[in-house]
Amino acid sequence: MVTGRFFAKIAVLFCCSMAFAVNGSQFYNLAVKSTTSGVGPAAHSYNRVGRQWNVSHLPKYLKAIGEEQLDFECEKLSLNERYNDYILTALRTSEGIDYNYIESKFGSDILKYTKEIADQQKLLDNVVVENNRCHLTEKGIFISDSIFAEFIIVEDSEF
16 A cells, blocks of 8 residues: 655655756756656656666556555766757757756766757757857757757767
């Protein structure tokens, strides 16, 4: 039998990791710099270091909950994967890529790489660089997938 105490633990984990956006900068901080905790079958969690997902099969999920366990899989993300996740999320916001954040989380070599790509995209009028940030132009929004691809670091790249 599932105890209320076990569900309370899950609820606290879930509530502590979630917030509700009121304006653009709060959304940016929530979507780009925060973590998420998924509750329920097949729910996904993300903490900027790794991903975790619950078993999707409802009877298996309920059995695990009944035993006060969580049945899940997880993966640890490499530095390049964390950078790619940040780029894909940040470029979808009006705040864009924060160069200070990149340097603090990924290092000066990755910052240099990011600035080089941004400068190339700026020449094509796909991005604007201002206030130590890079964000998509209106033109860039319509071709954003190809711009994302330029910033992505393939896993065997070394920085």
